[in-house]
Amino acid sequence: MDEHRDRFGGVEPICRTLTEHDCSIHPSTYYAHKKRPMSGRALRDAELAPLIVSIYQDNYSVYGARKIWAELKRQGHQVARCTVERLMKAEGLVGAVRGKKVVTTVADREAERAPDRLGRQFVASAPNRVWVADFTYVATWSGTVYVAFVVDTFSRRIVGWSAATNKQTPLVLSALEMGLWQRDRANTPVIARELIHHSDAGSQYTSFRLATHLAAEQIAASIGTVGDALDNALMESTIGLYKTELI
Structure with missing residues (x-):
């Protein structure tokens, strides 16, 4: 909004347009957000991000999250590895990888895309x-395994998950079906028209x-942008913790 408010004549016209596209944001919400002080996490991120970028550049742009995390600890900074991974992704930093790089989020440019109904909320x-939903990969001795998750944002609980040796639509569909089954089994079924399912714009999530x-x-x-950590930040954190536990 800060970028476009002058072009469109203020905050109110932008809010009206978003409301017309099923993304209701009241002007008072925007102004309250502007006045709200930065959270402790945001302040910590603002402190760590430049350090991570500096270490990355000082080491010929080849360090991955593990080595940057270790270097931060050597410098006396107590930080979780998943935090380093999250901030590196937000800064677009990728370490050198031996062998074939695995790409999870690949957009289908021809597919019709649902609107972003969350706006990072x-x-x-x-x-x-x-x-919210997303999937990641895990390297094993027998090959790459893809693991999909569905998380309820109210409790931050994983309600569904699925694993497969390929990243086709059934991988993410099975995770959704498990979530629906688990809620039915717990006598807290999903009520029609009350649930929003949010993901990135990977081809699996835009599939027919x-x-x-x-x-x-x-x-x-609800769909955010392709591979945008901020548009699906909750799942980025969940996947980071999952991989940390595996390691």
Whole structure:
């Protein structure tokens, strides 16, 4: 909004346009956000990000998260490895990788994309209101395994997960179906038209098969930008913690 407010005549016209596209933001929310002081996490991120960039550049832009994390500890900075991974991704920093690089998020430019209904607001007033989804990969001795997750933003609980040796649509669809099954089994079923399913714009999440399944369950689809850590920040944190536990 700060970037476009002068072009469109202020904050209010932008809010009205967003409301017309099912992304309701009241002007008072914008002004309250502007006045709100930075959170402790945001202040910590602002302190660490330049250090990470400096270490990365000082080491010929080849250090990955593990080596940068170790160097930060040597310098006396107590920080979690998943935090280093998150900030590196936000800064677009990638370490040198031996062998073939695995890419998870590949957009289908021809597919129709659902709107972003969250606007980076990963909160919910009750269970089964907002679920966020993403998947990652794990290198094993027998090959690459892809693991998909679905998290309820109200409790930050993983409600569904799935693993497969390929990254096709059934991988993410199975995670969604597990979440629906688990909630039915716990006698807290998803109510029609109350749930938003948010993901990045990977081809699995824009596929006709997943869109059809969401429509049949009367779940509203929400999609951020391709591979944007901020547009799916909750899942980036979940995946970071998952990989940290594996390591």
